[in-house]
Each structure stands twice: as structure tokens, then as C-alpha cells.
Amino acid sequence: MTTLGLDPEELGRCVQCGLCLPSCPTFRVTGDESQSPRGRIALMRAVEHEGAPLSAPVRRSFETCVQCRGCETACPSGVPFGHLMARTREVIVQSGLSTSRPVRAGYAALGRPRLVRAAVRAAALGQRLHAVPASAGLPPLPLRQAPLRRTGSDAHLFTGCVMDACQRDVHRDTVRVLAAAGFGVEPTGDRVPCCGALHAHAGLGRAARKLAAGAVRALGDGLPVLVNSAGCGAAMKEYGRLLGSDAARELAGRVFDVSEWLAPRMANLPEVRPLDLRVAVQDPCHLRHVQRVHAATRAVLAPFVRELLELDDDGLCCGAGGSYAFFERREARAIRARKLASIARSAPDVVASANPGCSMHLAAAGVPAVHPMTLVARALGAQGGARGAQGAQGRLGS
């Protein structure tokens, strides 16, 4: 009989009120209790307290969770769902009931930046040669990327794994915006190959902790760590809980989403003519529901675009979910369809998304998704006569 080893107090906090249901993307698209936070918690309890087996349907219920944590902001009881689910996933993996060997190898590669970059280049080449079918769901990938240079020592800029390989332009735009505000940054580059977020979501707890520990060691100099990927930032802010060490807590305390850090320093940025764009803000779940700093995105963007638009779906997940869009393709697309409908209703010129996973998932469906930093950089660049920043997907204004 499997037990999940969950904190009984945390597990007991759910009173089954069901207020989480509409904020759960999988419940929204299936209407199925077993695909809801309340249902998943009930199944965790059944496994933990009633001896229910980790049967295929029970595992399926856990595996279809995007781990967006939208249920946490909806929950008046304060159930720490993300932690319960991460722990549950880890036990499933440890029990040998999930995650095939090739998948594990894939995750292991994320800690090896050169391997990631090589894979992305191969895929990009495949796209140019039309060898990668559109059904693969990949956005256009860059073939070649110039290295990022250090511009100062006010803060670290966390560059990450997939994002650095796919969207280094966003890093470049971020560096440019920070420079305009008078701050120089040190890109973390290969010193911190990966934050471990995807591993933690997949139940690969040991790998996640190893990567986190590496980051804590590499970034021990007390400088702020700026992150422009919402998923990475959320994971790094939770290092304290993940590793339980003082050093981890100390690092977590100086991790900031780049907009969160910039918002109180906006006076440093020059006043420029706003871009003539109507921009819908898509809140990455880990920015809105985990870091809860999504207001900063608006504060940073507002002076630089003609109009900011809110989506009408109360921050419901887009279905990207890190690697979720790859492994649960059907669910991810069904969830994305709701987001696309919401975007269509607000009819923006572009969609601003502060998370590479979200923007790639949306771009793969034809949405002109750009990072907020890219928009700010473009507004600043256009004013200064420099080259206008290009979106990661290169669709700006097209």
C-alpha cells in the first residue's frame, strides 16, 4: 500500500466547498470532478487515509493537473495545493508508476545547457527544412543566437535552460531595458543551467533539489536575482521550502520577477512615445497565482503602449504548464482554446506574456505573444532611433 507522506494538516485544510472548481483549467474543459483540485485532494486523502490504490484512474487524475495553482488563489481555506501535488507526483515517480526512461533522460538534459541549445538548433533547422510538422506544436525557433554579455553588477539576470535556447532575444531586451533604467546585470548563463521547476512538476524531486542547490551555491553573492520567466521565478522563490536550508531561504528572498523589481524603479526609465499597440496582458499562472506580482507587469507596461487590455477569464491557465503542453497535448490544447477565445474577445494587437512556456504555447496557435520586456525595449529603442526590438516570435506589428 502506497502512502504519499503528505502533511495531514495541509491535507485536512480542504473543506470541499468547491470554490476552486472554476479556476481549474482541467475541470473547466472536462467538467469532471476527478480533474478538479477538490477531486484531486479527495483522491490524495483516499490514498493516504483509506488505503486507496494508486490505480491508473487515480494516477491519471494527478497527471492531468497542469500545476498552474490557480486553485490556490481561489481557495479561502489556504490549501497549499502546489506542494501537495508536487509531493504526490514525486511519490508516483518513486513508485515506478510513471515517467518513462526517455522522458527522465529529457529532463536530465535540461541541466546541460549545451545539449538543450543543440536540440533547439536541430529543431529550428528542421523547421527551416519543413522536416518538423506544424502538428508538433512548436513556435518558430531561432537558428542562431549571439551570446549575452555582462553589462554590470547591480543584479543577476537568470537566463535558464529552454528560455535561453529559444528566446535569448527576450534576455537581450531585458538587459536593454535594465540598462536604460541605469542598471547593469550579470547573466547567469551556464553557471546556473536550470532552476529545476520542470523537474519538480514532473515529480523528479531529487533532480529538482540538485539543480536548486547548484543555483544556491552559484548565486551566493547577495545580489538580487532578476528572472524574466514566471515559472522559473516562482520555483526559485520556493527554494526555501524545497531545500529547507537558510542559504536557500536567503536566495529565495532576493529573487524578483524583472517587472516586480522594475515597477518601483520606473522613474529611472526615460519618458518615450508609447507604442501604438493595444496590448492584452496574459498573466502566467506562476506570476499571478504563485508569485502574485502580476500587477507589476501592468505598471511596467502601461507607460509604453497605447492601451492595456485585460482578458476576461480571471487568470485561467493557458495550458502551457511547463512541459505539460508536450506530454498532455490534448488537454493543453483544449485549455488553450478557452484562452484563445478570451484573447479574441479582447481583440488586441499583441499579447504580453511574461513566461516563455506560455508565449511559446500561444505562439504555436498563431497568437502574437511577446514578452513585456520586449515591448518596453521596443518603445525605448524606437525613441532612441536604435533597432526596434523584435519579439521572440518576430510577429510584432505584423
Added chain:
Amino acid sequence: MTAPAPDGALVRFAREVGATGPVAVEGGRTRWDTGGDPAAGTRLLRAPAGIVEHRPEEMTVRVRAGTAVDELHDELAATGQRTALPRRGGTVGGALAVGENDVCVLGRGRVRDAVLQVRYVSADGVVVTGGGPTVKNVTGYDLPRLLVGSLGTLGLLAEAILRTNPVPAVSRWFRAEGAVPFKAFDALFRPSAVLWNGCTTWVELEGHAADVEAERRALVAATAVAGGWSECDAGPVLPPYRWSLRPSELRRLHEAAPGGPGAAGGAGGPGEAGEAGGHGASIGEPSGLGELVASIGVGTVFSSRPAPPRPPSPALAALAARVKHEFDPGGRLNPGRSVDPAGSVSPR
């Protein structure tokens, strides 16, 4: 602990009803032939009368079925309150059994929404309580709503607790010739009535004085009629028959009316307006509504001609028959009367 037992008057009424023989209750006879006359040989009784308890601070009144509606309204008015029951004579029991709404239903509410509790004498001669005394209640099945409009065919009403409402500070009627009544209705937030007879539109506005004045200005601005709006004492005299239409069907009626957007020429007599009423698809193929007053936003049309019967679907008729059979297996309550299919025909 169950609700207070029925008082002596109700018990006596139940004894009179007894358990055998055809029986019906006579009120003010203002709607006596609704649903057909009771069969010959039916014993006629009167329900007990009297206002048992008016609790202004709870906004409820417990009243016996034989009480005159006018008496009830007078009692309520003394404390600045009113109910949804239409003030057109008759008894409380009769008004509930027929279930017609007041012509100003938008302001006063629907009759069936005002009934909190009913006490009726069943076919086997016992007093039954449905619903409860409080302004909000979902305990058990909604027998009060079932009884309202059932013409005494499921049980004979003896007493009811009704919801009351404060009388608004100000009530004013306005009328105008040639106004598009739908524009008036759409421009207003919560009119108590918008009535139209083919050429004249009447509007009742209620509430705080300042709000009524603001609404009046909105009305004038939205309709822009040549003669303007003038204040009047009351709404129109209503033709005797009630047709039940969808509010949207009235719009089609208006479009086809003489003087309406679909017709050339000026305002015609109201008598002709009905000839275009054949659009009311849900009411079959009426030969016409004749002289009419239509309640905009509600769908009731008061007409000089009776509405055609609207037979229910076989499945619905079967369900209704099962309900009747459960409550009155011997068919002794108001025999000869039926809520179907002539329910929409009620001579005034």
C-alpha cells in the same frame, strides 16, 4: 414544534368541506367562470374570512381566504404597505386560486411569488400546510406555488401568508400619444407598468420622488413624441379578456399596428390593431385581439376578444392529470373546472 395548528375557523371550514361529494368555494365571483362553471350539484361553500396577523416589520400578513382583497389592501395601506394581489374586488382566496397578476406586475410583483404559506382543505377534508411563515423558505416541495392558479382543483384555500412590500413614496402615471412603447420600456430602469393600446402609451413610475422625476425625464428624452407626456390619474380601462403572450410578440404586434413602423398613415383605432395580432405564434391562429391594451415587457394583452385555448402537450397533460389525481383522486374539488386548456381565457 410543527407550525401552529390551524385555528377554529379553519377546522370548521374543513368540517364543512368534509370528505365526500362535489364541492367548490365561492368568493366574490369576479372570475367565477374561469376554467368553466362547477358541475351541477356541486356544493358551494364560503372560506373563512379575516386578517389574522399583519406583521409590518416582517413584511408579512396572515389572511384567511374569504377576506376581501380590498379589506386586505386597506389594512396594509394603514402601515404603508401593499401586496401583489390585483386590486379588482373579490376575495384573497379567489385571487390566489385564479392567480392573475396585477396590471402593474412589474412594480408589485407576481402573485405566486408573494405567497409564503398556504393552508388548504384537502379532498379528504383535512387542513394541509405548505410552505412556511418566513420571507425565505425552501423547506420541502413548493406547494404554495402549485396551489396558486389551480382554481381550487387540488385543495380549497383556507388561509395564506403573503409577502408585503412598502408602498413607494411616489406613484405617478404618464401618458403620451404615438410614443413607441418599447423605447419607453427600454429607457426606464424599473417601470411599474408600460401599457399600450395601439396609439396611446401609459407608464407608471414609482419610487423616491427624485428618481421618479429623473425617470420621467429619461422617458421624455427616449421617446421624443410630438404631443409630449402628460400626467394622468391612472392607467387605461382594461378590456375584459387576458391573452398571455411573450413580450417579444408585442413588438411584432406593434410593428404591424396602424401607425406602427410597419404601417403607413396615422394612428388608427385600437380596434383594428388586433387584426395584425396573428403574429402571436404561440397562441395559435387567433382571428384577432380586437380592442386591446398590451402590457409591454410582460406580455399580457387585455383584449375585447377571448384568447383561443392552448392545449398542453400530451406528456404535460399526463403529468398534470397525475398531479390532479394525487391531490383529488375522486375528482370532488371544483368538478367541471379545469386549468387546461382554457386557462388563458378569463372573462372579466
Added chain:
Amino acid sequence: MRGRPVSADPLVAALCAVLGRDRVRDDAAERALLAHDASVFAGGAAGPVCFPTSTEEVRAVVRIAASHGSAVVPRGAGTGLAGGAIPLGRPVVVVTTKMNRILEVDRDDRIAWVEPGVVNLDLTKHLRPLGFHFAPDPSSQQACTIGGNVANNSGGPHCLAYGVTSQHVLALDVVLPDGEVVRLGGLDAEPPGYDLRGAFIGGEGTLGIATRIAVRITKNPPAVRTLLLAFDSIEEAATVVGRVVAAGIVPAAMEVMDRGITVAVENFVHAGYPVDAGAVLLVEVDGPEAGTALDAERIAEIGRAGGATSVRTAAGEEERALLWRGRKTAFGAVAQIAPSYYLHDTVVPRAALPQVLRAVYEIAERHGLMVVNVFHAGDGNLHPLLLFDPREPGTLARVHAAGREIVEVSLAAGGVLSGEHGVGVEKRDYMPLQFSDVDLDHQNRLRRAFDPACRANPGKVLPSGHSCADIQSLERLPAGVWA
């Protein structure tokens, strides 16, 4: 059931033949989940779980269940608090969440046709650009479905002025327990015949399954004022509620929360609720501008005269929304105090509120239980939440004993058993406290007319000795349900 091929159970096989295998679930996990709703009742046991998407499919499921001698229980979002959707005796569970389309909005008729699985708040959001809303707003409105609202004749804070669900439903397409489909009510002014629409609403799934619902849409008020009044005691707050109504004002909503619940709520929403007050009164008035301002002023005056220590008016829509979010998530927020709660839903005359509230606190204290109160004060609808830890042995018995006393006190004050949550399975055995045998027999006659064979949600609403309650026993979770 696990591991057995689908075809082994002829009922499941027949259901799969109509809905396909992916919309019929018969695994132990799914059935265990659907044995619960948001109440604490733990004796449910679900049979096969179906996800139909049309009236025709619901009709087919109902007919198949009938032909296999199985009962049927409809379920929406499972946010009910009285166990109305809890399956007893392994019936077929018909989940309506996939029937979630808003089919039509007609501004001339001021109605919307919706499927039963449409979420209450989703409809209101859909109507917002048109300037309308769906008036019933139960606290669970962000999650609960319109079908569930119909089943329970749901209320909500704003039904004080606007009325409960029955006032906002004009017509329904219903699959009767024998598989016949009927349209109850109509869009016209006064549909002929018995008001079977009114009789059906609040039937808690025992009269059939609504598959299409025509709801009234209500114009959004031009002006809204939301006031938050603080008091030293809950009795003072309750007394002011009575005085407001006695003054001839009918606010859109009047809600009271005691200190215990206010602290928990504030901890979640950070709306600036005064956590040091003995109780808070949230009042909303709406309508045309001038009268709304006038009413708000008079309420503030009545409040101050009644001992309000502070009166705050929400500055804008954001503050108003935050205050309401606090009120509407109150039940969930109590989990910060104790892991479980049991609540009653009695209604008492407004004048009796202070006295009944005192009794409620006294009862809880005598049973060694913590109680917090958050309720629809405007219509006297109490929601005393008894807080407890189910892991403590013997607690549940004390909770039930205290609950029964609260019901008795409420009824003795001239009240009723349920204001908006319904009877379900939680309160059905209290029914004889409010109704005589004859009254209950007549309610059963209505039920029998709709469901002569006791196929629809058996074991609910009416107590044993009446109707279908007899054929069901309420056992603990059957042993080996996971095997």
C-alpha cells in the same frame, strides 16, 4: 469494479453504447469522488457516472437506468450543503457539467436559455456587456451551476430584494423520471395550467432533470452603494437589520458576520474588514441614483442610532467587489479555524434574530463547540457554522446534537428549517419538526405525480415513513469500495 470489462455490467454497457466509453465512468476513484458534495455527509455510494451533453442523451440515460431498475441522481458542481446530490444506494449519477452552453439571450423577452451546467457567475459575466445579470447569487456563484440553483431554489445575498431562483426561471425542459420530456412554464406572461414549473423548482432532483432552462435576465442597477457597519455585538447588528426593514427600506442585501468569521475572512481577502468589531453588517442598496443615495444615508443613520461604531461606504467597484468576495468565501475561510464545519440554514422572523442568535451561541457553548455566524440577516436566514475536527472522537455526535437544538430553537421562534440550501439528506429527518404527517403526505403526492416509481434521487427531502426514503439505508462507505 476495477479490472472488469465494461460489458460485464449490462447497465454500464448500455450507457456506454449511448454516450461512448469516455463519457461513462465506472472506476472506483470516480465513483468515490461523486459520493460527496460540499456537505459533511459521508454515506453516499455512486453507481456509474454519466456525462451527457444533450436532452436526448439525458433521456436515454434515464430510460436505460429505469430499464435496469436503477435510480438516477443529477449533479452539477457539487457545491450543495445539504447532501442533495449525494447518491444513495449506487444510482446512476448524471453529471451536467458538460451541458454548459448559454444557448440564447433574448433582450426583448429578457430571458436567457441555458443548459443546466452553466456556472451561475459565468452567465452574469456573459450578460454584463449587455447591461444585465442573473439575479440569484448564492455565495458559491463562482462555482455552482444554474441547474443546481433550480434544484435547490437557490437564494444568495441579493435575493432579499430580487427574490430566489423560482422568481427568475420562466420555463424548463425537463426529463421526467420515466424518460418523458416536458416543457414546464413558458416565456409568455401567464402560462396556462398548473404551475408545475414552480413545483419543480426546489425539487432537489427528485422530480426529474432540467436540461434547458429559460432564466429571466435583470437590468443592472444604475447606482449601487455598499455600506459596512461595525457593531460591538451581533445582537446590535441584528436589531439594526430589523429597524431598516421596519423603516420601509428594502436593501438589495443585508449580511451579518460575527467576529470569528470576520477575522477568518479578512485574513483571506484583506478587504479592510474591522477585525476588532463584535459583528459587521454589510448592506447594499441599488437602483436609481437619488433614491439609492437617500436610502444609504438613512441606513447609516439607523445604524449609528443603533450603536454602529463605524460606518464605511465602499469607495468604488473594486472595494465593493473585495468586500463581497470576503462575504462569499466565508464558509471556506473557516477552515483556517477548524478543519470541518456543519451548518444549518434556518430562517426566523427578523424580530427574533437577536434572541435566536443568543440561543445559538449558548447551545454551542453548552456542547463545547465553537460556532461562528455569517448570515443573510435581511431575510432572517441564519447560517450558524459549528466548527469541529472530525478526527476528535465523539465530536460529530455533539455537533449533531447541537445542530438539532439550533433547529428546534429556530422553529420555536416561528421559523423554517431551510432558507436556501435545501433539505437533501442532511435535514430530511428534521422535516417532521416543521410539518405534520398530513403536510408531508401532500408533499409526497406531488413527488409521486412526477416520479411514481421512486427513480429520481431517492432518499432525499422527505423523511423515512414518507415516500422513497424507506427504500434506502444510509450506511457508511461500503467496505471494499477501493478493491
